[in-house]
Structure formats: C-alpha cells, structure tokens
Amino acid sequence: MTDLLAEARDLDARDPLTRHLDAFIEAPGVTAYLDGNSLGRPLRETPERIARFIRDDWGTRLIRSWDEQWMDLPTELGDRIGRICLDAAAGQTVVADSTTVLLYKLMRAGVAAHPDRREILIEEGNFPTDRFIAEGVAAERGLTLRWLAVDPVHGVQVADVAAAVTDQTALVVLSHVDYRSGALADMAAITDAVHAAGALMLWDLCHSVGAVEVDLDACDVDLAVGCTYKYLNGGPGSPAFAYVNARHHGTLRQPIQGWMGAGDVFAMGSAYAPADGIRQFISGTPPVLGMLAMQGMLDLIEKAGMDAVRMKSVSLTDLAVRAVDEELAPLGVRLLSPRDAALRGGHVTIGHERSAEVTQALWADGVIPDFRFPDGIRLGLSPLSTSHVETVTGVLAVRDQLL
Amino acid sequence: MTDLLAEARDLDARDPLTRHLDAFIEAPGVTAYLDGNSLGRPLRETPERIARFIRDDWGTRLIRSWDEQWMDLPTELGDRIGRICLDAAAGQTVVADSTTVLLYKLMRAGVAAHPDRREILIEEGNFPTDRFIAEGVAAERGLTLRWLAVDPVHGVQVADVAAAVTDQTALVVLSHVDYRSGALADMAAITDAVHAAGALMLWDLCHSVGAVEVDLDACDVDLAVGCTYKYLNGGPGSPAFAYVNARHHGTLRQPIQGWMGAGDVFAMGSAYAPADGIRQFISGTPPVLGMLAMQGMLDLIEKAGMDAVRMKSVSLTDLAVRAVDEELAPLGVRLLSPRDAALRGGHVTIGHERSAEVTQALWADGVIPDFRFPDGIRLGLSPLSTSHVETVTGVLAVRDQLL
Numbered sequence: 001m002t003d004l005l006a007e008a009r010d011l012d013a014r015d016p017l018t019r020h021l022d023a024f025i026e027a028p029g030v031t032a033y034l035d036g037n038s039l040g041r042p043l044r045e046t047p048e049r050i051a052r053f054i055r056d057d058w059g060t061r062l063i064r065s066w067d068e069q070w071m072d073l074p075t076e077l078g079d080r081i082g083r084i085c086l087d088a089a090a091g092q093t094v095v096a097d098s099t100t101v102l103l104y105k106l107m108r109a110g111v112a113a114h115p116d117r118r119e120i121l122i123e124e125g126n127f128p129t130d131r132f133i134a135e136g137v138a139a140e141r142g143l144t145l146r147w148l149a150v151d152p153v154h155g156v157q158v159a160d161v162a163a164a165v166t167d168q169t170a171l172v173v174l175s176h177v178d179y180r181s182g183a184l185a186d187m188a189a190i191t192d193a194v195h196a197a198g199a200l201m202l203w204d205l206c207h208s209v210g211a212v213e214v215d216l217d218a219c220d221v222d223l224a225v226g227c228t229y230k231y232l233n234g235g236p237g238s239p240a241f242a243y244v245n246a247r248h249h250g251t252l253r254q255p256i257q258g259w260m261g262a263g264d265v266f267a268m269g270s271a272y273a274p275a276d277g278i279r280q281f282i283s284g285t286p287p288v289l290g291m292l293a294m295q296g297m298l299d300l301i302e303k304a305g306m307d308a309v310r311m312k313s314v315s316l317t318d319l320a321v322r323a324v325d326e327e328l329a330p331l332g333v334r335l336l337s338p339r340d341a342a343l344r345g346g347h348v349t350i351g352h353e354r355s356a357e358v359t360q361a362l363w364a365d366g367v368i369p370d371f372r373f374p375d376g377i378r379l380g381l382s383p384l385s386t387s388h389v390e391t392v393t394g395v396l397a398v399r400d401q402l403l
Numbered sequence: 404m405t406d407l408l409a410e411a412r413d414l415d416a417r418d419p420l421t422r423h424l425d426a427f428i429e430a431p432g433v434t435a436y437l438d439g440n441s442l443g444r445p446l447r448e449t450p451e452r453i454a455r456f457i458r459d460d461w462g463t464r465l466i467r468s469w470d471e472q473w474m475d476l477p478t479e480l481g482d483r484i485g486r487i488c489l490d491a492a493a494g495q496t497v498v499a500d501s502t503t504v505l506l507y508k509l510m511r512a513g514v515a516a517h518p519d520r521r522e523i524l525i526e527e528g529n530f531p532t533d534r535f536i537a538e539g540v541a542a543e544r545g546l547t548l549r550w551l552a553v554d555p556v557h558g559v560q561v562a563d564v565a566a567a568v569t570d571q572t573a574l575v576v577l578s579h580v581d582y583r584s585g586a587l588a589d590m591a592a593i594t595d596a597v598h599a600a601g602a603l604m605l606w607d608l609c610h611s612v613g614a615v616e617v618d619l620d621a622c623d624v625d626l627a628v629g630c631t632y633k634y635l636n637g638g639p640g641s642p643a644f645a646y647v648n649a650r651h652h653g654t655l656r657q658p659i660q661g662w663m664g665a666g667d668v669f670a671m672g673s674a675y676a677p678a679d680g681i682r683q684f685i686s687g688t689p690p691v692l693g694m695l696a697m698q699g700m701l702d703l704i705e706k707a708g709m710d711a712v713r714m715k716s717v718s719l720t721d722l723a724v725r726a727v728d729e730e731l732a733p734l735g736v737r738l739l740s741p742r743d744a745a746l747r748g749g750h751v752t753i754g755h756e757r758s759a760e761v762t763q764a765l766w767a768d769g770v771i772p773d774f775r776f777p778d779g780i781r782l783g784l785s786p787l788s789t790s791h792v793e794t795v796t797g798v799l800a801v802r803d804q805l806l
Contacts, residue, residue, distance in 0.1 A: 025462035051450035059428035098687025100661030258503030284501025
C-alpha cells in the first residue's frame with residue numbers, strides 16, 4: 001500500500017541510523033533482505049579488512065603475529081562484545097568455537113557444578129542444536145532431560161520456569177529471544193527464579209546479541225552462549241562466544257581441555273592445568289580469520305550505540321507488525337510474534353499454509369525472508385542493515401504472492 | 404659457507420617446484436621463513452579469493468549460499484583433502500572444528516567402540532593438546548591412560564607399540580610425524596599391530612598432511628585428525644579435518660551432537676538422529692570463511708603432485724641435515740631429527756643450550772624458525788613455499804649467532 005511505503009520512507013528519512021545502511025555491501029537484485037538473523041550482511045570494509053590482514057598480519061608478520069596479537073584475540077574480542085552488547089565486565093567472555101561446541105562445553109560445565117542434582121530443564125521448542133546438545137549431555141551424564149512447554153508466540157514465562165525448576169534441577173537452558181517467534185524472555189526475573197531453586201542458568205543469546213540489549217552482569221547470569229554471524233555480521237560460520245560469570249571461574253570446568261586453554265600454552269607440560277579465568281574455556285587454536293569481520297560490525301554498533309540499535313529494531317518490527325495487520329491479516333496470515341515490542345526481539349514471524357511456496361517465489365524475486373517449518377515466514381530485521389522501506393517491501397511482496 | 408649456498412642455488416635451479424615459490428605472498432624483511440609447519444604462508448591469490456567470496460557468495464547471494472554451496476562444503480573439502488593428500492576415498496573426511504575439538508570427538512567415539520576395554524594408549528611426548536584431551540577423556544570415561552615411552556629423535560617404534568597394546572586397550576593415539584623431531588612413524592605396521600590387539604588406531608596428521616604422503620585407506624586406519632593451517636596454508640586457526648573409516652560409520656558416535664550433524668538439518672525435529680556417514684561428525688555451523696584459503700593450496704599441491712611435494716621435502720630436509728652437520732655440529736649443535744629421510748617428515752630440529760636466545764636474535768633479524776622448549780630450534784621446511792637457499796640461509800644464520 002502506498003501509505004505504508006510512504007510512511008516507511010518518512011521513518012527512514014527521520015532515523016539517525018539510516019546513514020549506516022550504506023556501510024553494507026549491496027546485493028544486486030535483492031530488494032529486501034529479511035534474513036540478517038540467519039546470516040548478517042558483510043560490511044563494505046570487510047573485504048579490505050581481511051585482505052589487509054592476509055597481506056600484513058598473516059603474510060608478513062607470519063608466526064610472529066601469534067605473540068604480537070592473536071594469542072589474546074579471543075579474550076579481547078570477547079571483552080569487546082561483552083562491553084558493547086552484553087553489559088558484561090571484562091574477563092568473562094571469550095570467542096572460541098561454534099555455538100554448538102560452546103553449548104556443549106558450558107552445559108557439561110554447568111551440570112557438573114551440582115553433581116547431586118540430576119536434571120536439565122530446557123524449553124521443548126528451543127533451537128534444535130540446544131536440544132540435541134542437552135539430549136547428549138543428559139544421556140552421557142546419566143541425567144534426566146525435562147522439557148518445559150512454552151507457547152512460542154508468547155515465549156517462556158517466568159511463572160512456568162519457577163514452577164518447573166526444582167531442587168533436582170542442575171541447569172536451565174533457555175533462549176533469550178525465541179528463534180521462531182522472536183519472543184523476548186525476561187532474563188532478570190527468570191534468572192532469579194532459577195537461582196531461587198539453586199540451579200544454574202544458561203542463556204542462548206544467538207537471536208539477541210546485536211539486536212536487543214542484554215544485561216548479563218546485572219541479571220547475575222551464570223552462563224551464556226551467542227552467535228556472531230547473525231546480528232554481529234561475522235560471516236558464515238564465524239565463531240561464537242561464551243560468557244562464564246566470574247564467580248564460577250576456578251570451580252566450573254569444561255571437558256575439551258586443549259592446549260590453548262591450558263595455564264601455560266607453551267610449557268608443553270605433562271598434565272593439563274587450566275588457565276585462570278575465562279581463558280580455560282578455549283580448547284584449540286582460535287579461528288582468527290573468522291574473528292575479523294565482526295570487528296567492523298562491533299565498531300558500527302559502538303558508534304550507533306546499542307540503545308539506539310534497539311530503538312531502531314523496535315521501530316522496524318513495529319512497522320512490520322502494522323503492515324502484517326493491514327496487508328496480510330485480511331489474506332489469512334497469522335502473526336506468530338508478540339504484539340508488544342517490549343516482549344519482542346529483532347524479528348517478526350507470520351504463518352500461512354502457503355508459506356513454503358511463497359518463500360520460494362519471494363527468493364526467486366529478490367525478497368529474502370526465512371521459511372520456518374511447517375508454515376512460517378520469518379522476517380529478520382537486522383537493525384543497522386535493514387531499512388523501513390525494505391521491511392514494508394518485504395511484507396507487500398508476501399501480499400502480492402498471496403493475492 | 405659459500406659452497407652450501409651455491410649448491411642450494413643449484414638445487415633450486417633444477418627443482419621443478421621452485422616456480423611455485425612465487426605463488427606465496429612475500430614477507431619484506433624475512434630472509435628465511437622456517438616455521439611453515441606452525442603457520443603456512445598465504446598464497447598471493449588468497450586475499451582476492453576471500454574478497455571475492457565476501458562480495459559475491461556472502462554479500463550478494465547471502466543466505467542462499469547455504470543451499471547453493473556451503474552446506475556440502477565440509478564434506479566436499481574433506482573429500483578433496485582425502486583424495487589429494489591422504490589416499491582416503493570419498494565420504495570419510497570432513498572439515499569441521501579445531502584439531503583439539505575433533506580429537507575430543509574422535510577419542511570419545513573411539514573409546515566407546517569397546518566399552519569392555521579400559522585403556523587409552525598414547526605417546527608420552529605427543530603434542531600437548533593430544534595428551535590433554537586424552538587425559539580428559541580418560542578421566543571422564545573412567546579409563547586408564549597408559550603412556551608409551553618414545554625416544555623422540557627416533558620416533559615411535561612398531562615393536563614398542565606392539566608390546567604396549569593389550570586386550571585392555573580401546574584406543575591408541577599417536578602422531579604420524581613427531582612435532583618435535585619430525586620422526587615419521589610406520590603407519591601401516593603400527594596400525595596393523597594395534598588391530599592385531601583388537602584396538603582402534605587414531606593418527607594425528609597435523610605435521611604430515613601436505614608434507615608427506617599419507618595412505619589412510621591402504622593402512623586401514625580407523626580414525627585420523629589433521630591440521631590445515633600448517634602445510635595446507637589455511638590461515639591462523641583454519642578448521643581441522645577428521646577422517647573416520649567408512650566401516651565405522653553407523654557404529655561410532657561422537658558426543659557433540661549438533662544440528663549440522665543431524666540427519667535432517669532443517670527438520671527441527673524433537674530428537675537428535677545422526678546423519679549417515681561422515682556428516683554426523685560435524686556439530687555446529689561450519690566455519691566457511693576459514694575453509695577458503697586452503698583451497699588454493701590444495702590446487703597447488705594437486706598441480707605439483709603429492710609425490711613431487713614429498714620429494715622436494717626430502718631434498719630440503721636432507722640439505723638441512725647436511726648443513727647442520729657441516730656448519731653447526733662443530734659449534735656443539737646436536738641433530739634431534741632422524742638422519743634417514745625415509746624416517747623423517749618435513750622438519751628438522753636441532754639442539755643447543757643457547758637455542759632460546761639464538762631464536763630471539765634470529766627473529767629480530769628476519770630468520771624465523773620455531774623455538775622448542777627447552778633447548779631446540781625447529782626448522783620447518785614447507786615444501787612448496789621454502790627454497791633450498793632459504794634453508795641454508797637459516798642454518799648459516801644459526802651459525803652466525805653461535806660463532
């Protein structure tokens with residue numbers, strides 16, 4: 001509808017973050033990229049940043065770069081993510097393996113903290129890798145996996161967690177932002193409820209970091225893992241980060257004890273002794289190349305300010321919800337995300353029985369949302385790289401397919 | 404000595420692989436890079452390969468690239484490494500996490516194959532991360548870790564393994580090329596001896612792949628892990644590969660069960676069911692950016708031929724040994740590597756009480772070997788990027804420091 005597009009144009013014109021849209025590489029033929037929460041776009045500066053790295057840091061300094069800069073990169077970059085995006089004081093965040101491997105390490109570490117407690121509580125609709133890892137950890141440690149039923153559209157509720165967590169619960173594993181609906185959990189209250197039962201809380205921040213403000217220290221979170229190739233634009237398969245609250249350092253231990261997490265990396269000693277602090281959560285050689293692209297995005301988020309990023313995110317998802325109500329609801333499309341922006345992360349999901357074929361047609365047409373089995377379309381609105389016009393364009397393209 | 408340098412010049416002039424030296428990025432101020440087995444040099448084509456990837460595959464195709472090419476990249480690239488470097492038939496090799504994480508997965512998988520057997524046998528001088536992982540796996544599975552004593556200069560001997568492996572041994576973990584001395588183990592005979600005792604054999608190929616020929620299928624190896632940032636020039640922290648012999652597919656299971664190793668990645672199903680074949684050894688989202696640089700090096704190795712690469716490697720290490728004998732032995736330097744090229748991988752190590760300070764002085768002077776605690780200097784001679792002249796230059800620089 002013309003008025004929605006006109007409004008979107010006006011919102012873009014008034015939005016101070018619109019100027020950052022130009023920081024991202026253009027994709028010819030793509031009129032609306034609505035999957036930045038599956039894979040964020042590269043910055044224009046990324047190719048040259050990496051080319052320069054290859055020529056200079058790797059190609060010229062060669063092995064000397066390990067001493068000069070790379071050895072501390074996992075913790076320095078972790079600290080930076082912590083400071084800009086997570087409200088996490090230095091020394092608690094590290095960039096290391098994939099999200100999956102870090103979930104494994106932290107779940108293993110977490111359940112071992114209470115050997116007398118025999119249960120992991122996890123949301124039944126959590127992202128598959130979280131559930132699969134929990135399934136495996138429960139099986140190998142002889143624990144029970146308890147599934148928390150959650151209405152995905154409303155997300156996990158404090159009262160439900162409080163009712164489900166018991167003195168047998170060692171660890172609770174939840175996503176801060178639901179990967180399906182975008183529902184935003186109440187991190188502070190849920191963490192409190194989990195602590196009241198004496199369990200540890202592990203938050204999956206994959207769909208939060210870089211889109212919504214996260215306050216790990218203030219919420220007294222125990223453990224967290226997050227992805228860097230979504231809203232941190234680190235590139236396909238860029239390494240994830242792990243947060244371990246400082247009060248657990250020295251007591252929690254992760255099982256993949258490799259040389260880069262040892263107290264003295266080059267001692268070549270005969271027995272493993274973990275490093276102090278967050279460093280022990282590293283295992284092997286850190287994936288340095290994968291840590292480069294996200295640095296430019298962190299610069300951008302820092303410049304914009306995480307509060308402003310969240311404000312734009314709300315503006316984008318609010319507009320998407322309105323457009324869905326006005327343009328798609330009459331065609332039988334259901335909103336599968338919370339209506340209240342305070343309860344919503346950076347994406348909006350809609351449902352329609354023809355979602356699969358519609359998504360296929362949209363992709364062919366340069367409008368790229370994410371199909372979610374069985375009948376959902378997820379509109380991922382990465383705050384710094386997505387415009388209001390792009391958002392409305394996407395919704396109108398869905399309408400055109402359904403008309 | 405002038406005659407050694409003249410001879411080196413002559414060898415370079417006659418060597419058909421000399422023309423490939425120009426394929427690597429020059430490092431101004433570095434007259435001899437002798438640490439390509441810690442970090443291989445980037446190819447000249449690498450910056451543009453990666454920049455193109457960022458602009459096109461990531462920046463333009465965006466999320467569509469997962470469907471179009473990335474989903475199968477870990478197994479396609481694994482197959483390629485297998486074919487060019489490992490004599491491994493397709494479907495058994497995958498590129499995934501760090502060496503350390505893959506060692507953890509394969510050790511866990513390996514020891515579970517024989518739950519009645521209670522022991523891991525590992526060389527006492529194996530690279531720390533191998534030992535640390537084995538220590539951790541033994542502790543968490545209630546197994547005994549048995550240390551195989553090995554004279555590092557001569558490397559692991561068949562008879563010693565045969566004498567140490569028993570009907571209690573579940574898994575034997577050894578390095579094919581010793582990271583200290585370069586001693587090359589007899590993969591075929593040792594694997595046979597391990598099999599004769601009913602145990603599984605896990606080879607660490609970090610210092611072999613791309614420098615010496617490896618025959619995994621022919622040797623009937625069970626499991627192997629190798630590094631790609633040494634002789635495969637994948638860049639700092641590029642992901643490692645795992646090989647699991649096809650006869651173990653479907654029976655061996657690794658513990659980090661993530662979505663990318665599941666049978667149906669996008670089913671979002673409620674329980675983990677592993678993929679068929681080697682794919683189940685993947686856990687999280689593969690580090691795509693880290694898989695790019697090594698592709699150019701694999702092209703180069705394929706063009707040169709792995710047999711020719713090994714021939715040049717022997718030529719380089721032979722020359723290094725002769726130079727050490729002539730120039731360094733009179734100054735009290737000991738050769739800490741096998742003299743027989745057939746028993747040696749791609750590097751040569753020397754010992755002298757002043758090795759630490761000498762290495763420091765060499766680095767400052769643009770000659771870059773690797774110091775090995777407590778008193779070794781390791782001369783890594785990456786066959787395609789190192790010249791004979793560079794090799795002799797390195798040895799003469801050591802001499803000049805000791806004079």
